[in-house]
Amino acid sequence: MTGTADRVCVIGAGPAGLSTARALRRLGVAYDQYERHTDVGGVWDLDNPGTPMYESAHFISSRRTSGFFGFPMPESYPDYPGHRRILAYTRGFAEAYGLREHIRFGTAVTRVEKDGDGWTVELGDGSRHPYRAVVCATGVTWTPRVPRHEGDFTGEIRHSVTYREPAEFRGKRVLIVGLGNSGADIACDAAANADAAFVSVRRGYHVIPKHLFGVPTDEFAESGPQLPLKLEQPVFKVLLRLLQGDLTRLGLPKPDHRLFESHPLLNDQLVHHLRHGDVAVKADVARFDGPRVCFTDGTSEEVDLVLYATGYDWSIPYVPEKYFRWRDGRPELYLTAFNREHRNLFGVGYLEVNSSAYTLFDHVSDLVAQYLHDQEHDPGRAARFEEMIERDEPELGGGIRFVDSARHRSYVDAKAFRGYLARVRGRMGWRGLTPGMFDGLLVDGAGR
Structure with a gap:
């Protein structure tokens, strides 16, 4: 040129x-x-x-x-x-x-x-x-953003940028680190395919279903009743509680922020897999110890693959x-x-x-x-x-x-x-x- x-x-x-x-x-x-x-x-x-x-x-x-x-x-x-x-x-x-x-x-x-x-x-x-x-x-x-944790891990560590298909999880015990929308998707893939699936989270999230009353949630938000933010937050919080129940019962931490104050986590399948025990919520990763991952709540799990869904x-x-x-x-x-x-x-x-x-x-x-x-x-x-x-x-x-x-x-x-x-x-x-x-x-x- x-x-x-x-x-x-x-x-x-x-x-x-x-x-x-x-x-x-x-x-x-x-x-x-x-x-x-x-x-x-x-x-x-x-x-x-x-x-x-x-x-x-x-x-x-x-x-x-x-x-x-x-x-x-x-x-x-x-x-x-x-x-x-x-x-x-x-x-x-x-x-x-x-x-x-x-x-x-x-x-x-x-x-x-x-x-x-x-x-x-x-x-x-x-x-x-x-x-x-x-x-x-x-x-x-x-x-890719890859965090560092203390200790040595004898299994496989990857970032989610390398992940392509659920078959990668078969026959493995898998830990997904991070619960953004990609992390939630991938955790669901692991839940349906891995021998055992865990997801490590640092904070609680408001999990929003993809449909409300049969309508895509964002369409409902655009065309439904337009409320002032100070009313919209409590109304939708009550609505989610009625639809989903108390998600802390499934192991998810209680959110430390109000609804809409973080990037929306839209996922229906995650709640399904948590309710059926296909995936378990773990605390933040503290350190590695050979084949085990130790968490900040004092628990640990033996894992074959750690997949960081920790963003970019x-x-x-x-x-x-x-x-x-x-x-x-x-x-x-x-x-x-x-x-x-x-x-x-x-x-x-x-x-x-x-x-x-x-x-x-x-x-x-x-x-x-x-x-x-x-x-x-x-x-x-x-x-x-x-x-x-x-x-x-x-x-x-x-x-x-x-x-x-x-x-x-x-x-x-x-x-x-x-x-x-x-x-x-x-x-x-x-x-x-x-x-x-x-x-x-x-x-x-x-x-x-």
Whole structure:
């Protein structure tokens, strides 16, 4: 590629990168897109090296709330689609809007450096290309977080990023460490396949069923009675107690936080397996002792495999840390996307949210595209937005006091976030997302 100094570089062709590409195409902003893998899909492609995906993985938000804006998932999909359907849907999105032809596959970006008012992007082949802006959209689940524990373990220790299918557990005594959504999924796989299954937890969680009254929980939350937070928390707590009973009876610790104050743990099967004794809850790991794992409550278990489902450290390895302001392992970005210190270096997809991730990607990437468009066509408005990037300090938690952890300090509430983005658009005079606004990009009338 030559003559790229007036173009935008998009790095990554997963959901966030594809959302960004569509937004730029709609406004006629010239861009190039790079993907180190051989196809689109990001983490949802099991053939993508380093993906954390596994065979039993499903969306934890429902079909109707989770798709790209203006491109709903097929009606034939179940409420919570599995990874193969999500991958097919994501690839269908790329095909429908003609995004694939603008992607250079099998091309890793190895370094991004500031160069005057623009940026220089170095590729894996050693070539260097100038761009006026760079959008990092390579995701947050590529660098496994592995804790250290005292002692020596004679069994096998792995991180969940290496896990693919339940057959790996057969004939083994398995300990899953961590009870996020992936940890809960994998614990259920172990419960159904291992000789013995245990899950180690440090704190209690509110376990939320995937359906309420036959409706996906997030759909119920969106379309059901809209209550103030101070009423919503106790009402839903009582509802969960009526539906599930006291989960401490099953060995789960009592939550040390109120409902909605941590990332939702949506899982029906975990409660089922706990009630049937297929998996047992253990305290936090204290140390290893040969084939045994010792826990902080003084108990121990002999285990063949310890699988850490302990999450991921966020990283943008191709961008030197000096270009992002990092706090608690998270880049501090205005509206989760805009770099406050270095103009035209963006991140899309760097957020923790309780619902509707793909749709939020679209809302965020649209603002990025509108701002980049204004730099060329309305510099005065672009300058006004730059003042907001520098000074605005929005509250995006919807009044929820999230758990005091690195993960939750970058958390946004989906409703509050959408509302604030709408107010930003209003202040800037930018058009919001509306049905049909992307129809002109559809190839051969494709759509859902």
